[in-house]
Amino acid sequence: MTALIDLASHLAGDPSSPAVKTVVADIAAACARISRIVAGGAILGNLGAAGVVNVQDEEQKKLDILTNDLLSDALKACQPVAGLASEELEEIEPTGRQGGYLVTFDPLDGSSNIDVNVSVGTIFSILPAPEGREPTEADFLQPGRHQVAAGYAVYGPQTMLVLTLTSGVVGFTLSADDQWLLTHAAPTIAPDAAEFAINVSNQRHWAAPIRRYVDGCLAGKEGPRAKNFNMRWVASMVADVHRILMRGGIFLYPWDAREPTKPGKLRLMYEANPMALIVERAGGKATDGVTPILDLAPTKLHQRVPVVLGSANEVDEVARESAAG
Ligand SMILES: O=P(O)(O)OC[C@H]1O[C@](O)(COP(=O)(O)O)[C@@H](O)[C@@H]1O
Ligand SMILES: [Mg+2]
Numbered sequence: 001m002t003a004l005i006d007l008a009s010h011l012a013g014d015p016s017s018p019a020v021k022t023v024v025a026d027i028a029a030a031c032a033r034i035s036r037i038v039a040g041g042a043i044l045g046n047l048g049a050a051g052v053v054n055v056q057d058e059e060q061k062k063l064d065i066l067t068n069d070l071l072s073d074a075l076k077a078c079q080p081v082a083g084l085a086s087e088e089l090e091e092i093e094p095t096g097r098q099g100g101y102l103v104t105f106d107p108l109d110g111s112s113n114i115d116v117n118v119s120v121g122t123i124f125s126i127l128p129a130p131e132g133r134e135p136t137e138a139d140f141l142q143p144g145r146h147q148v149a150a151g152y153a154v155y156g157p158q159t160m161l162v163l164t165l166t167s168g169v170v171g172f173t174l175s176a177d178d179q180w181l182l183t184h185a186a187p188t189i190a191p192d193a194a195e196f197a198i199n200v201s202n203q204r205h206w207a208a209p210i211r212r213y214v215d216g217c218l219a220g221k222e223g224p225r226a227k228n229f230n231m232r233w234v235a236s237m238v239a240d241v242h243r244i245l246m247r248g249g250i251f252l253y254p255w256d257a258r259e260p261t262k263p264g265k266l267r268l269m270y271e272a273n274p275m276a277l278i279v280e281r282a283g284g285k286a287t288d289g290v291t292p293i294l295d296l297a298p299t300k301l302h303q304r305v306p307v308v309l310g311s312a313n314e315v316d317e318v319a320r321e322s323a324a325g
């Protein structure tokens with residue numbers, strides 16, 4: 001078997017700026033360390049709740065805090081990074097440098113799965129920083145189309161890193177000696193699919209278009225869609241999106257009436273935007289039900305957004321239902 005190329009060799013051949021490559025390489029190194037910490041589980045004493053809540057009013061797990069600190073420290077030490085923002089930090093953190101890039105991240109996605117040994121992940125987004133001054137929060141509020149790179153690591157049966165830089169999508173697998181090896185050269189999302197992912201326990205709280213869409217899937221061959229659908233819900237966005245990247249499907253976390261003033265559960269700047277860039281670059285679509293996620297103008301750092309992403313024809317089907325009201 002010919003040797004697989006590693007991340008450094010792949011980055012060397014990419015047209016991104018050397019500074020972007022440095023940021024990506026440093027995040028990748030941090031994710032490799034996070035993988036070991038996650039895999040250590042109870043042996044390292046890292047499972048369970050930390051006993052505090054974060055800015056989202058969500059209970060933090062010990063691993064949320066550990067991974068946030070690890071990534072924050074890595075980015076503060078990374079020369080081209082002017083500022084960072086995390087799900088776990090109320091405010092942005094400037095690094096004291098100017099120019100270069102801003103990084104937003106979800107250090108550990110799928111926290112509810114940590115203690116039950118189900119896949120979790122890390123999600124990140126890299127945006128240009130303003131030149132000649134330190135960044136403010138307003139500088140982070142750029143539409144997803146401005147991202148210069150985005151990616152996620154999934155800590156599952158294999159640890160994988162999925163990236164998009166200037167174009168396309170690439171997937172690396174972490175080897176036993178901690179090298180990221182290119183194993184998935186250009187994963188694409190087929191336009192048609194027969195697998196949907198949504199937390200059906202919220203069904204009674206959904207708006208009519210989402211109910212109609214899911215009802216259509218559940219009705220199968222005998223229903224209006226005239227085909228059978230399978231369903232999956234990992235409850236880690238990284239794992240659900242990764243499955244869609246590997247074999248197609250649709251993922252929905254819509255607005256629901258449990259907390260009607262919140263637009264959704266997932267966060268725009270460090271969950272929806274990076275995943276939307278990856279999904280679009282792989283040939284899929286990502287919307288809030290109607291508008292492409294990447295075209296939304298952010299107004300708040302921790303802004304939430306409804307998310308519908310995956311196989312293009314299924315995402316279009318949701319848009320048709322939304323248009324019907
Ligand atoms: O438990 P629910 O409501 O199904 O929500 C699951 C969703 O929440 C999340 O876990 C939110 O991410 P965090 O764990 O980073 O807060 C997503 O990964 C996942 O898709
Ligand atoms: Mg998350």
Ligand SMILES: [Mg+2]
Pocket residue numbers: 064087106107108109110111
């Ligand atoms: Mg998280």
